[in-house]
Amino acid sequence: MSTSAIRPLYWPIQWRRNEGLGALYIVLGAFVVLYVALFPGILAPGAVNKFVQGWFPTAMVAVAETIVMLTGGIDLAVGPMVSLGSVVAASTMQTPLGVFGAVLAVMALGAGTGTIVGAFVAIARYPAIIVTLAMSFIIRGTALLILPRPGGFVAPAFSDFLAGNHPTTIVLVLVLVMLWKLYQATPLGVGLIAVGDNAEGAYRSGVGVVSARMFAYAVSGVLQAMTGLYVAAQTGSGDPLIGEPLTLSAIAAAVLGGVSFLGGQGTLRGALAGSLLMSILINVMFFMDLPLVAQYVVQGLIIVITVALPRLRGARSHTA
Amino acid sequence: MSGMRLRLPLASLLLAGLALMQIAGTTPAAAAANCVQGTHKPPYKLGWANIYSVPTWMKETTGTIEKMADDLKKQGLVDKLTITDAQGNANTQIQQIQSMIDARLDAIIVDAGSATALDRVIADACSKGIVVANFDSLVDTNELTTKIDTDQVMWGKLAAEWLVQQLHGKGKIIVLNGPAGISVSDDRRKGAEPVFKANPGITILAETNTPYNAAPAQEAVTNLLFRYPEIDGIWSQGGALSAGAVTAFEKQGRKIGPITGENYRQFLEMWKAKHLTAWATQQPNWLAAFAVYASVRALQGADIPRYIDVPLPIITADNLDSYLARAKDFPADGYIYSPYDTKMFDDLIARSLKK
Numbered sequence: 188m189s190t191s192a193i194r195p196l197y198w199p200i201q202w203r204r205n206e207g208l209g210a211l212y213i214v215l216g217a218f219v220v221l222y223v224a225l226f227p228g229i230l231a232p233g234a235v236n237k238f239v240q241g242w243f244p245t246a247m248v249a250v251a252e253t254i255v256m257l258t259g260g261i262d263l264a265v266g267p268m269v270s271l272g273s274v275v276a277a278s279t280m281q282t283p284l285g286v287f288g289a290v291l292a293v294m295a296l297g298a299g300t301g302t303i304v305g306a307f308v309a310i311a312r313y314p315a316i317i318v319t320l321a322m323s324f325i326i327r328g329t330a331l332l333i334l335p336r337p338g339g340f341v342a343p344a345f346s347d348f349l350a351g352n353h354p355t356t357i358v359l360v361l362v363l364v365m366l367w368k369l370y371q372a373t374p375l376g377v378g379l380i381a382v383g384d385n386a387e388g389a390y391r392s393g394v395g396v397v398s399a400r401m402f403a404y405a406v407s408g409v410l411q412a413m414t415g416l417y418v419a420a421q422t423g424s425g426d427p428l429i430g431e432p433l434t435l436s437a438i439a440a441a442v443l444g445g446v447s448f449l450g451g452q453g454t455l456r457g458a459l460a461g462s463l464l465m466s467i468l469i470n471v472m473f474f475m476d477l478p479l480v481a482q483y484v485v486q487g488l489i490i491v492i493t494v495a496l497p498r499l500r501g502a503r504s505h506t507a
Numbered sequence: 508m509s510g511m512r513l514r515l516p517l518a519s520l521l522l523a524g525l526a527l528m529q530i531a532g533t534t535p536a537a538a539a540a541n542c543v544q545g546t547h548k549p550p551y552k553l554g555w556a557n558i559y560s561v562p563t564w565m566k567e568t569t570g571t572i573e574k575m576a577d578d579l580k581k582q583g584l585v586d587k588l589t590i591t592d593a594q595g596n597a598n599t600q601i602q603q604i605q606s607m608i609d610a611r612l613d614a615i616i617v618d619a620g621s622a623t624a625l626d627r628v629i630a631d632a633c634s635k636g637i638v639v640a641n642f643d644s645l646v647d648t649n650e651l652t653t654k655i656d657t658d659q660v661m662w663g664k665l666a667a668e669w670l671v672q673q674l675h676g677k678g679k680i681i682v683l684n685g686p687a688g689i690s691v692s693d694d695r696r697k698g699a700e701p702v703f704k705a706n707p708g709i710t711i712l713a714e715t716n717t718p719y720n721a722a723p724a725q726e727a728v729t730n731l732l733f734r735y736p737e738i739d740g741i742w743s744q745g746g747a748l749s750a751g752a753v754t755a756f757e758k759q760g761r762k763i764g765p766i767t768g769e770n771y772r773q774f775l776e777m778w779k780a781k782h783l784t785a786w787a788t789q790q791p792n793w794l795a796a797f798a799v800y801a802s803v804r805a806l807q808g809a810d811i812p813r814y815i816d817v818p819l820p821i822i823t824a825d826n827l828d829s830y831l832a833r834a835k836d837f838p839a840d841g842y843i844y845s846p847y848d849t850k851m852f853d854d855l856i857a858r859s860l861k862k
Contacts, residue, residue, distance in 0.1 A: 228609055237609075241602040336693045337623040337647075346627065418598070424623030424647070427688040432596035469599055473606040479560060479592050 204454050207445050210496035211457070214489065215464045218471055225474035233352065240356045240421060242466035244269070244414050248433045249440035249462035250363065250455060251410035256441055258403045259383040259450025260308055260315030264323035265411050265437045269430025271330040272297065272415015277339025277425025286345050293416045294409055300326065301408020305401035323434070330427040339425035349420040359417075360459075367455045375402045384451025440465055443493060464493065540805035541813060542652045544636030547806045550586035551613040553799065556604050558620035558644070560592040562719075563841045564792065565618075568643075571796035571847075572616065584803050597624040604628045607637075614638035614802035616795065619646045622690040626650075638805045640798035643790060644691055652805050655797050655815045659691055662788060662819060663698025663744065666767040669786040670740050673765035677708035678739030681731055683724060683748040687716045695744040712738065717748065721773070721840075724751030732759045740764045746771025746787065746842065753777045770822060770842050775830055787822040793847040800852050812859040820845040 205212075228234055248265050255262040272293050280289040300322070307318040349355050370376040378399030381389035390396050414433075419425050444461030446453030468489065472482045555572050559565055569590065579585040589612065593600035597620040605628055607615050615632055619625050619641060630650035632639050639651035646654075670680065682699075685692030703709050712735050717723040724747065732738070732755060743749040746769025753774070756763040763783065768774045770789035778785045794817060805811045822830055830843045837843050 226609060237605055241605060244598055331687050336690050337621050422624040423626050426621045426624055429597050429621055429624055469602050470606050473591060473603060479590055
């Protein structure tokens with residue numbers, strides 16, 4: 188009964204999660220084809236690797252933001268957290284702690300900060316937008332206190348390992364997907380979407396609402412800080428401001444990927460596809476060779492159309 | 508065996524000869540600029556990797572790049588200029604420079620969004636034989652063709668010396684900086700520090716960190732005016748900051764003491780109209796045009812020094828009018844930069860090569 192009853196359900200449910208993402212997939216597919224047509228060199232293994240390295244930070248923060256948004260919250264401190272992660276990585280790696288110590292320090296930083304934010308939101312019930320806005324100031328200030336200007340040290344071997352010519356980053360994307368599957372298989376993962384969809388219903392069904400929320404913020408914090416570590420490796424340094432634009436990128440990629448501001452709705456694949464579209468747009472715009480001003484217009488139109496398409500279809504089916 | 512023995516002294520002789528030539532300041536005829544490798548045939552393809560295209564300073568800067576590229580196009584030296592805008596995002600700038608490498612451009616002009624973030628991608632471009640010229644906001648790596656800049660530490664030092672002199676070594680001042688975490692702001696402030704330290708009569712009442720824009724500076728200075736009834740002088744490290752400060756003093760009806768600044772048009776006009784005691788220098792926008800010119804020269808095989816130090820053009824009461832006379836050629840919220848031509852660029856390259 189156990190496996191035979193579950194198996195037939197798995198794929199239909201997985202398939203249903205693509206609902207509403209059709210337009211994004213089509214637009215994304217079209218841009219992949221366009222990119223290859225404009226720059227066939229991208230198909231070389233080295234070029235794919237470089238592209239994935241450019242996309243990876245946005246993908247990571249999009250996933251981090253998605254986790255928080257699934258609980259019905261939002262995180263405005265993503266960018267500063269990435270900066271702080273890079274600063275901590277670049278200032279601990281030269282100490283006796285070494286690379287291993289730096290990785291642990293960054294993880295602890297992310298988990299610790301995420302738990303604090305989670306406690307304010309889940310236990311004290313402050314609005315996430317206020318808590319994370321306040322947190323963004325604290326984190327930004329801390330990063331500037333540690334490194335008042337870009338610098339620090341990242342072991343070149345570490346940089347080469349993560350963001351050199353090895354396909355490490357591609358492996359990391361796969362690891363991220365597998366960890367997500369693992370997370371979703373735990374009660375905390377099930378609770379993640381349940382509390383965002385209907386917190387009261389989740390509570391009555393025995394979901395630990397507080398623990399699910401706090402854990403979500405902690406996981407998100409770790410992802411954000413690790414993005415900082417990755418950026419430090421990619422750039423070979425720490426920079427107290429490098430993550431700033433990523434807050435908006437993270438939210439935009441998540442929303443593009445069908446993650447709802449209201450919580451309970453969204454998928455990892457959506458966040459990844461959304462961030463991938465944003466990243467690929469940058470390169471396609473480059474190779475299309477349009478004037479700058481036209482690029483902004485085209486970029487904006489593509490994003491609006493991608494978000495609007497599924498809604499248009501939905502509206503039509505409602506009226507029918 | 509004998510061949511080995513013969514070759515070794517020959518090699519050391521050659522090395523000694525090269526060293527001698529460098530000491531004498533002459534360069535070997537075949538000397539090429541850093542990163543130049545492989546075949547680069549004119550007309551060249553250039554890329555301008557802009558960090559942020561919106562501020563007026565940046566628009567004027569891009570203007571000097573386009574003009575230089577157009578001039579070189581007419582000479583058959585430039586084929587195409589590709590411009591990207593990272594919209595303030597250093598990660599995007601990395602991606603765009605990577606695309607320029609992929610597109611096999613001949614040269615990349617960079618104003619860095621972060622002093623360190625672009626190091627690896629720029630070194631990568633250099634290793635692939637692409638000329639990289641960096642100006643204004645510099646990167647840390649030296650694996651590029653050339654860095655072209657004024658001395659930002661000197662900027663701060665000269666401004667501080669002028670202010671201390673105006674105050675006769677005694678007075679209460681406020682310090683207006685650019686945003687925290689930006690290398691340029693940090694360097695200018697660093698340059699001023701030893702001067703203030705050497706003059707214990709100077710008291711720094713407060714420091715501000717704002718973007719290099721007039722409105723936030725005006726707000727910050729207004730707050731300081733409420734707090735401090737007596738402010739003798741202003742060490743400002745940006746032209747728009749100075750303009751904001753002057754407006755703030757005026758709105759409060761307070762008398763403004765000596766103030767430093769930049770070639771920001773509004774500030775220069777206020778200086779003239781309100782008879783301020785002021786001093787200004789500038790980050791010339793044409794550093795960008797210079798970067799284009801130096802890149803093309805490097806591609807042609809000329810020796811281009813790794814660092815080209817551009818002297819800061821100073822504006823005082825004596826030459827203020829010569830700047831204001833050209834004001835109409837610049838945007839109202841723009842920067843009136845000093846005149847330039849390729850002859851000047853050649854001289855600056857030659858001067859830096861001798862160093």
